[in-house]
Amino acid sequence: MLRWTQAALSRRSLLLGGGAATIGATTICASKTVAQEGHGDHGAPATVQMSGTTPSQHSAHGAMITVGTVDSDRNGFHPTEILTDWYTGTVTDLPDGRKLRTFEITAEDKEIEIAPGVMFPAWTYNGRVPGPALRATEGERLRIIFRNFGSHPHSMHFHGIHSARMDGVPGAGVIAPGDEFVYEFDARPFGCHLYHCHALPLARHLHKGMYGLFVVDPDPARHPDHQDVAKSRLLGSPENAEWQELAMIMNAFDTNFDGENEFYACNTIAHCYAKEPIRIEKDRPVRIYLVNITEFDPINSFHLHGNFFDYFDQGTTLTPTLRMVDLIMQCQAQRGLLEFTYREHEAGLYMFHAHQSEFTELGWMGMFDVVETLS
């Protein structure tokens, strides 16, 4: 006899006819921020002010944000440092006059904090997610010494040009725990690539965190028509020093293993650049090396507020493949370069985020803090 009350709940036309609702929900003020204080052992309350010179970035997102802060020291990597932390390996000379660049990578099981208070049993390259951002120059010989200290077979599959034996797939570079494998190939083509584990099951190894940037800078000598552009991309050159370059990997985490992501992010930590905006010097152009490695969703996207950018799909060209856009989308493993400047803008906070609003609201949202000069 009591069933009707439950059944009635799904019949709004019947229910709301009564008009008992006198308090409008619209009276709720979205800007009212309520923070959970002293969240676990994370200490800091959520409404911590990151930048003293600018208004609270939280006003841009109200109370819709994760609560608390992530312990980056315990994680062993900091999202802000990841942005500019290029791993260039060690360079030696080969008998034929070419350069040999050697990287050392280990696979490790590691529990990391992907959002304040949320631990994730990750599989990592060099103890971080994403793995180290490898950077080489076109034409070099690359040697990657890969050791598996994890509990499962792993590999490094590089996007780029290499032989079948170096593919990092089962039978060609997937190694058991405790083993070592050396991948060797030439750095080509130039561009913004990635590497990831190709052990099976593939989706599990990917969403557990085994991926990273693999950037091959163009050799200016090989591109006489666009030498300036090539020089500006070559890490260590004076032309390159003028740019502010950022390494960004769009990723996500399925924490309850239901095949859907609970957290979306750029560089792993949900809302990290919303809580700690990325400082951008107004007069220096910005170049973002962007990779989408989001598992379980077919595409991800990058939208910039208050500005437009040139886009170089896969980074394999020296002229833009898209000009003057403020939104690009990438399929999983798609990547590219974004180039833009805030030279004509007033200083302030400029948002960037996925333009799938669901991803934004689940953590993939950040801020550029455009300042006159970096102090």
Added chain:
Amino acid sequence: MNENPRNFPPVSTTAPGPRHLLWLVLPLIVLVAAALWLLQGDQLRGFNNGAPPVENLTVERTVLDEDGLRLQVRAGSSEPMTIAQVQVDSAYWQFRQEPSGAISRGDTAWVAIPFPWVLGEAHKVTFVTNTGATFDHEIPVAVPTSKVSGGGLASQALLGAFVGILPVAIGLLCYPALRGAGRNAMTFLLAMTVGLLAFLLVDTMIEALELANEAAPVFQGAVMVVLVAAASFLALVAIGRRHGGSPTGLALATYIAIGIGLHNFGEGLAIGAAFAAGAAGLGTFLVLGFALHNITEGIGIAAPILNIRPKIVHFLGLAMLAGGPAVLGIWLGSLAVAPHWTAIALAVGAGAIAQVIVEVTALVAKGHDARGDYTRMLNSAAFGGLAAGLAFMYVTAMLVKI
């Protein structure tokens, strides 16, 4: 050899002494020692395979107001569990937990979210724990949770009186007409009472079990309902028969009223909960159907007192006893009571109804002569009454089914 067990000598012929007490203490000492060994030596460590703790979170109360959402959650995990983040409609929101920190097994906490909910629409709250496990809670229709106010309580009382007290009173109004009933008519009426009570018993138990399913697992839903129902049944039987023999006349009518009253209390809770969830515009046909459905209850209460001459105050008392709890139920239910309390209330009601079924059946069986014989329950008048009671309840229940 005499194998008859009745001829066995007693086990012991000596009086209980200190030595016997020792045999009570010794097992206790062994138990404590075993428990200490298990805990001190950390013997269970070998079973720890590194798997994360099993977590469980139940939302018991949901309050929507101008500050957003407030939810009372109960933890049911193997270890204290921590709510790390909270989503509303797949978006992370700031929240405040009171008390903050990890929630121990069986404990509750309030989570307040400053979420601008939308009137009349559905929302989903997702709790993410520090292990990444998620627990969803649906708000099917968002409406402000009713607050205690004089006007509100009065109008709820009016509705409670309409679906609870009024139908019972109408049923009791048939009393003068029923008084002249012969033996067969009496049997028919009492059997009809059994029939309607049987319907209520099944209905109440099903509702109690469904609510128990929504309650936190620590309460062990179905077991709790069955135990509470059995306990209230036995307690009421014991109270009813404390002077020996089954209750008759005014006493039996009172027990029937109590049983029906507890059922109506459960009904009231459900209506109140519907108020809390926004079902304020209860369809008129639903309320009328409810009232019609409950009229039979009044006839059932009147049946055992047809041979005596109760005072008018007795009728008033019986009507209040059977119908009044509906008002109390609506008041409590509108304050969003946790499901396990509702389940317990319904289980008590089921036990009370079972007691009345037994006692009324006993009365029918006894009839007007002293020869107690349950085959009397199978004569045509009794069988017809039973069927009529069940059929009437079943058909009128259709009115309130959606």
